[in-house]
Amino acid sequence: MRVLLVKLSSLGDVVHSLPAAMDMHRSMGEVQIDWVVEPAFAPVLKLCPAVNRIIPCDMRHWRRQWWRAETRRAWQAFKHDLQTTAYDAVIDLQGLSKSALVSAIAHLSANGKRYAMAQGTEGSGYEAPTRWVADVLIDCPWHSHAVDRGRHVCAKAMGYALAAQVSSLGCTPHAEVMSSTVALVHGSSRADKSWPLTHWQALGQALQAQGLHLALPHATDSELHTAQAVASACPGAVIWPRSNLVQLTQRLAACAGVIGVDSGVSHIAVALGLPHVQIYNFDTAWRTGPLGCAWQQSVFAPNSPSIDQVLHAWAQCWAAAKLRPL
Numbered sequence: 001m002r003v004l005l006v007k008l009s010s011l012g013d014v015v016h017s018l019p020a021a022m023d024m025h026r027s028m029g030e031v032q033i034d035w036v037v038e039p040a041f042a043p044v045l046k047l048c049p050a051v052n053r054i055i056p057c058d059m060r061h062w063r064r065q066w067w068r069a070e071t072r073r074a075w076q077a078f079k080h081d082l083q084t085t086a087y088d089a090v091i092d093l094q095g096l097s098k099s100a101l102v103s104a105i106a107h108l109s110a111n112g113k114r115y116a117m118a119q120g121t122e123g124s125g126y127e128a129p130t131r132w133v134a135d136v137l138i139d140c141p142w143h144s145h146a147v148d149r150g151r152h153v154c155a156k157a158m159g160y161a162l163a164a165q166v167s168s169l170g171c172t173p174h175a176e177v178m179s180s181t182v183a184l185v186h187g188s189s190r191a192d193k194s195w196p197l198t199h200w201q202a203l204g205q206a207l208q209a210q211g212l213h214l215a216l217p218h219a220t221d222s223e224l225h226t227a228q229a230v231a232s233a234c235p236g237a238v239i240w241p242r243s244n245l246v247q248l249t250q251r252l253a254a255c256a257g258v259i260g261v262d263s264g265v266s267h268i269a270v271a272l273g274l275p276h277v278q279i280y281n282f283d284t285a286w287r288t289g290p291l292g293c294a295w296q297q298s299v300f301a302p303n304s305p306s307i308d309q310v311l312h313a314w315a316q317c318w319a320a321a322k323l324r325p326l
Contacts, residue, residue: 001031002085002109003158006102007093008059009038010189011245011264012288013146015271017093018048018168020150025050027160034085036102043245044268047169055082059098083107091157092116092130093150100129115157121149123287146288165292167273171246173254181238182207183215183252184230185260185269187223193261195279195304197226201233202307203259207314208234212256215240217248217265257321259314262288270296275321277313279305294320 003024007017014037021033032052035045039056046054057078065071082102086109092099095117103114118137120126121144131137138156140149147165155162186200204214214237216227224239231237240251249268252258257275260266262284269276270290278289280300289298297313299305 001028001089002087003031003033004085004087004090004106005033005035005093005154006090006099006106007035007037007150008057008099008102009041011041011044012262012267013094014041014044015168015264015267016146016288017150018045018050018271019147019165020093020154021048021050022166022168023151023160023162024154024158026163027155028158034087036082036106041245044169044249046246047171047249049170050168053085057082057102079105086110086112088112089157090114091154092134093153095120095124095126095130097127097129100127100133104133115153117149117153123284124149143286145286145291147291167271169249169253169268169271171250171253174247174250175254177215177251177254178213179254179256180211181213181215181255183217183240183255183258183260183269185217185258185263185265186226186230187217187219187265188261188263193263193281195261195281197229199304199307199310200226200230203310204230204234204237206307206311208236214238215251215255217251218242219265257314257317259310275314275317277310277317279310281305293324295324 007014033050034053035051036055036057039058042054042056045051062071086107088109090103090106092103113135115136116130116134118139121140122142138153214234216239218224218227227239231239252269253272258269259277261279266278275295278298280298281304285298285300290296295317297317299309299313
């Protein structure tokens with residue numbers, strides 16, 4: 001059985017779809033799962049044991065430069081790569097025009113079918129071409145967590161029952177990261193998801209008082225400045241070098257836990273099964289936050305959760321992690 005999953009972006013959305021691939025991998029034996037994704041997010045798929053082949057699709061770049069000859073060549077090369085395999089199932093997990101286009105041009109086997117969501121769900125985007133392309137449309141509960149939605153669509157498409165969710169990423173932990181390290185993921189692509197600098201500084205000091213070490217990842221110059229400001233208030237905190245997604249994931253995997261804002265990096269921490277607190281300024285944690293285990297929690301408050309709220313959640317996650325089965 002050969003299955004193609006289509007989930008192009010963004011990092012958090014791709015990570016939220018990994019449990020669906022893991023379900024399929026465990027439930028269907030010799031299934032081959034290929035995945036079409038934007039190149040920027042392809043590295044994280046290399047760490048998912050369920051994914052067989054990664055097919056990069058630089059849709060964002062091509063749409064910005066559609067008139068250029070090199071864009072046409074790149075698009076033709078992508079189509080050729082995509083169509084080298086005949087798929088028994090093509091599953092659109094994104095529900096947008098761009099994913100519908102990819103699903104439409106994928107090559108089906110003689111009895112193959114295209115599957116997609118029948119409608120949007122609360123708080124998520126959805127576009128009509130999804131319905132036009134699919135052979136089979138799958139109804140989703142309106143109030144669906146992003147992880148549950150992907151798992152539901154794949155299970156209904158392929159006819160297996162859902163079991164308990166497990167960690168969906170695996171990698172060798174980075175040898176240079178101390179096991180008592182807590183990573184503070186302060187950066188996000190959206191400024192309105194950020195947490196105040198003074199909160200990060202106070203949180204870091206409180207964690208250090210508990211005997212924990214701090215690590216500060218960053219992906220931009222602005223995030224580096226924030227990391228430097230936190231480190232200045234928390235002597236001994238380590239600012240990780242800017243790195244690719246694989247190296248970052250390896251560093252996270254070595255940590256005792258992660259505390260971070262709603263971001264793709266925080267969602268990677270969830271996929272690794274780490275003790276984790278995710279900070280929300282908006283009431284969207286029900287849709288994208290940690291789900292399914294006591295050592296991962298989200299904390300929400302209008303504007304910003306307090307330091308005490310985050311520390312309380314961390315204490316609960318830390319205690320639960322010590323009791324979890326090996």
